[in-house]
Amino acid sequence: KVDESSLTGEALLATKHPGDTALSGSVVKQGELEAQVTAIGAETMFGKSMALLGGAGAREVPGRLQTLTARLQIIILLCGVVVGLVIFLVLLFAPLAGTSFGDTVRMVFVIIVAGAPVTLPVVVATILAVGAKELAREKAVVTRLSAIEELAGMDVLCSDKTGTLTLNQLQLDEPWLAKGVSSAEELYFVAVLAARREGAEAIDQALFGSAPQQIVERAENEMEVLKFVPFNPTDKKTLATVRKRGGGEGEEVWYASKGSPDVINKLCHASNPEKLSEVEARMVEFAARGLRTLGVARKSDEPGAHWTMVGLISLFDPPRHDTADVIQAANSLFVDVKMITGDQQAIAIETCSRLGLGTAIMGPEIWRGAGQIGEGELAKVVEDVNGFAGVYPEHKYAVVEQLQKNKHVVGMTGDGVNDAPALKKAEVGIAVAGATEAAKGAADIILSEPGLGTIVIAIKRARKTFLRLNFYVVYRIFASAYNYAFFLLLNVALRFRFPAWGIVLISLLKDIVILATSKDKVPVADKPQAWNMF
Numbered sequence: 001k002v003d004e005s006s007l008t009g010e011a012l013l014a015t016k017h018p019g020d021t022a023l024s025g026s027v028v029k030q031g032e033l034e035a036q037v038t039a040i041g042a043e044t045m046f047g048k049s050m051a052l053l054g055g056a057g058a059r060e061v062p063g064r065l066q067t068l069t070a071r072l073q074i075i076i077l078l079c080g081v082v083v084g085l086v087i088f089l090v091l092l093f094a095p096l097a098g099t100s101f102g103d104t105v106r107m108v109f110v111i112i113v114a115g116a117p118v119t120l121p122v123v124v125a126t127i128l129a130v131g132a133k134e135l136a137r138e139k140a141v142v143t144r145l146s147a148i149e150e151l152a153g154m155d156v157l158c159s160d161k162t163g164t165l166t167l168n169q170l171q172l173d174e175p176w177l178a179k180g181v182s183s184a185e186e187l188y189f190v191a192v193l194a195a196r197r198e199g200a201e202a203i204d205q206a207l208f209g210s211a212p213q214q215i216v217e218r219a220e221n222e223m224e225v226l227k228f229v230p231f232n233p234t235d236k237k238t239l240a241t242v243r244k245r246g247g248g249e250g251e252e253v254w255y256a257s258k259g260s261p262d263v264i265n266k267l268c269h270a271s272n273p274e275k276l277s278e279v280e281a282r283m284v285e286f287a288a289r290g291l292r293t294l295g296v297a298r299k300s301d302e303p304g305a306h307w308t309m310v311g312l313i314s315l316f317d318p319p320r321h322d323t324a325d326v327i328q329a330a331n332s333l334f335v336d337v338k339m340i341t342g343d344q345q346a347i348a349i350e351t352c353s354r355l356g357l358g359t360a361i362m363g364p365e366i367w368r369g370a371g372q373i374g375e376g377e378l379a380k381v382v383e384d385v386n387g388f389a390g391v392y393p394e395h396k397y398a399v400v401e402q403l404q405k406n407k408h409v410v411g412m413t414g415d416g417v418n419d420a421p422a423l424k425k426a427e428v429g430i431a432v433a434g435a436t437e438a439a440k441g442a443a444d445i446i447l448s449e450p451g452l453g454t455i456v457i458a459i460k461r462a463r464k465t466f467l468r469l470n471f472y473v474v475y476r477i478f479a480s481a482y483n484y485a486f487f488l489l490l491n492v493a494l495r496f497r498f499p500a501w502g503i504v505l506i507s508l509l510k511d512i513v514i515l516a517t518s519k520d521k522v523p524v525a526d527k528p529q530a531w532n533m534f
Contacts, residue, residue, distance in 0.1 A: 001030035052421030083484040114507040115483035131465030139449035147444035152466035160414040161341035170206035173316040178309040194258040236260040253301040264295025268309040290347030339387030348389035364390030396422035
């Protein structure tokens with residue numbers, strides 16, 4: 001039994017048989033086998049993830065905010081140079097009284113510098129720092145300040161499933177009761193007796209963790225386990241010999257078993273094809289919905305007794321309690337949420353249906369084999385579907401990259417090594433609580449509280465910060481235009497000599513006062529924000 005969840009997103013332990021491939025970086029939870037190393041370094045899945053992470057490390061183009069501030073500074077400075085050149089030429093041929101050539105040069109230089117947005121980076125950084133402080137109060141730690149501005153413009157949020165949208169913890173789901181079984185409590189009672197707390201694997205942990213506690217206590221307090229045979233790959237079932245506690249040697253002894261539904265079904269109905277088909281149909285129904293199924297049976301110790309089917313228990317990694325509300329809230333803010341998971345397609349569809357996310361989920365066939373699609377088709381697919389299942393780290397990376405090519409501002413949430421490349425590639429990488437160090441290192445924002453509710457709050461805070469930035473940028477443009485126009489009129493038309501120190505003082509006072517915009521009370525924008533100045 002191998003835990004590959006950090007690499008593939010698969011919540012359940014993977015069973016490995018001779019000839020199977022075990023992934024580098026996975027954790028062996030049970031059993032032992034001799035293994036041969038077939039790939040090392042960049043050839044392993046872990047290595048490929050790290051290679052992608054290195055490739056995504058340097059952004060191909062600057063962020064939106066960096067592009068805006070750079071363009072703004074160049075344009076305003078060029079305008080200042082033009083105005084300064086006009087003033088210089090006028091004063092060169094018609095100097096003001098009592099001024100020398102040196103005075104003219106000094107004054108023109110001061111005018112150009114005073115109007116230039118030299119404090120723009122400082123004020124922008126201050127506004128973003130205040131925004132980061134507000135996000136920190138909401139349990140979201142920002143590791144890259146400009147990610148706040150990009151979060152305000154995010155219109156697509158890609159999310160991993162296991163551990164992000166879901167609990168990464170198997171729980172009991174919908175049961176099926178065999179004929180003659182009166183309640184689910186009886187089914188859970190027999191199943192708990194056929195499980196063991198010591199060294200419990202994922203299925204046994206789910207039984208003890210999510211079965212009604214009164215059933216678990218009744219099984220442990222009232223019943224005595226005389227013999228227990230654990231699950232093994234050959235029998236594919238557990239077997240417990242039990243009797244009522246304190247009853248002595250005369251108390252009835254009986255057997256409880258749970259395991260592979262196929263094995264339990266054949267154990268109980270090998271001679272009854274009709275019953276065999278009925279249970280198989282129910283198993284197929286559960287499997288089509290992505291539910292893991294566990295068969296449960298019991299047998300008396302009397303001579304000639306046969307195994308009796310008690311029912312089927314379905315297991316599922318359920319969504320977090322707040323995930324559906326978070327998705328609805330994100331959609332109300334015009335952020336499209338897409339699931340990207342390494343889990344099976346059926347499991348992804350079932351999870352999406354419970355979250356109201358839409359069930360148009362593409363399987364692994366689009367990445368390999370006869371169903372593989374090209375880049376042109378992928379550009380359309382990423383827009384139309386609600387998610388992708390059965391993907392590897394390079395596929396998550398490709399989805400994020402294609403959405404960016406489609407002119408979207410993309411956010412990505414995740415918690416595992418397999419999410420790290422996509423987290424780094426996205427404009428806004430968000431590592432959820434409990435994420436691996438690789439995911440945290442690749443992310444721009446790290447959540448310190450379980451669940452995704454913080455993301456919606458962060459989006460709203462980021463949009464408020466964006467509006468503060470927008471107000472300052474607009475002010476800076478008009479302030480620079482006003483400065484240049486004022487001194488052009490003063491020197492050329494009115495022929496008034498203004499001291500250089502006065503020009504510097506006015507410029508400094510304006511920029512000091514405008515720092516107050518970092519705490520402006522602004523509304524929350526309804527839609528993703530973008531710069532429309534150039």
